[in-house]
Amino acid sequence: MITVHHLNESRSQRILWLLEELAVPYEIQFYWRDAHKMAPAELRGVHPLGKSPVITDDGRAIAESGAIVDYVVRHYGGGRLCPKAGSxxxxxxxxxxxxxxxxxxxxxxxxxxxxxxxxxxxxxxxxxxxxxxxxxxxxxxxxxxxxxxxxxxxxxxxxxxxxxxxxxxxxxxxxxxxxxxxxxxxxxxxxxxxxxxxxxxxxxxxxx
Ligand SMILES: N[C@@H](CCC(=O)N[C@@H](CS)C(=O)NCC(=O)O)C(=O)O
The missing domain is CATH 1.20.1050.10 (Glutathione S-transferase Yfyf (Class Pi); Chain A, domain 2)
Known part of the structure; x- marks a missing residue:
């Protein structure tokens, strides 16, 4: 199952939305910004950049929201939420x-x-x-x-x-x-x- 490593008030909110649109089951691991609005260091344990969003799925960590959106649509979309390939x-x-x-x-x-x-x-x-x-x-x-x-x-x-x-x-x-x-x-x-x-x-x- 996909785990979304979700930082509060961040770009990872849109990954949750995408998964809800596709009705794909997912878990959330919550992270909280520090006093300087930075992500906590533990997020670097998930991916070296330590930024949000990052997802883990099938033993892999995928970072960068565009890559995550593309991954979710290709692996879980079944043709939904994107135009026909080649068009x-x-x-x-x-x-x-x-x-x-x-x-x-x-x-x-x-x-x-x-x-x-x-x-x-x-x-x-x-x-x-x-x-x-x-x-x-x-x-x-x-x-x-x-x-x-x-x-x-x-x-x-x-x-x-x-x-x-x-x-x-x-x-x-x-x-x-x-x-x-x-x-x-x-x-x-x-x-x-x-x-x-x-x-x-x-x-x-x-x-x-
Ligand atoms: N281009 C990256 C940007 C990632 C990014 O900068 N995320 C922000 C949250 S919106 C972040 O993790 N900020 C906390 C930090 O830099 O420590 C993406 O779209 O995934």
Missing amino acids: SDYDDYVHWLHYAEGSASLPFVMLPIANSFGKMATPLRRRVDYELDLNLGYINGRLEGRDYLLGDALTAADVQMSFVGELAVNFADVSALPNLAAWVGRFQARPAYKAAIARGGPYPYAKG
Whole structure:
């Protein structure tokens, strides 16, 4: 059975959600951030990076959320939550899976750093704002006329991108990005999303 090594208030929440969507049985091993918001050292005993999420399954540890989402869908999805392999939709799906952590989340990593340096960080802040506008505008544009990133139905690409959407509505100005804000509201209303919150514990980015 899959064990999700779940750090509070973290990207591993979306792995719980994915497993709930697929109705795959799983166990949770809980870890708590320290006073500096870092993961506890014991997580390094699971995987050398000591980051969350990481899952263990069949004697293996798999780290990096995009790789975990891909693993779960390939091993447990039975064709659910992803387009047909070989289709052009599948190529788009892979793009969103990689884009989430490869590019879209980076300005949100830089944002608290820029904020902590105050005025000294003005040039960095300008760059962060530029990247936020670029990336969040791109996501909002993609969602024009679509309920989910690939069309009418949720895929695992939405699950992987969900953390970026949640950071956007909590830390960026999304008043001019109605599609993005509506998408976050839509996926957070799903029963599987709520079930994952109930199992994973307090999660500050879930509304309602
Ligand atoms: N790109 C990685 C990011 C992993 C990551 O930085 N996770 C954060 C939680 S959202 C973490 O473990 N932070 C605690 C720490 O760095 O000690 C992924 O998507 O898995």
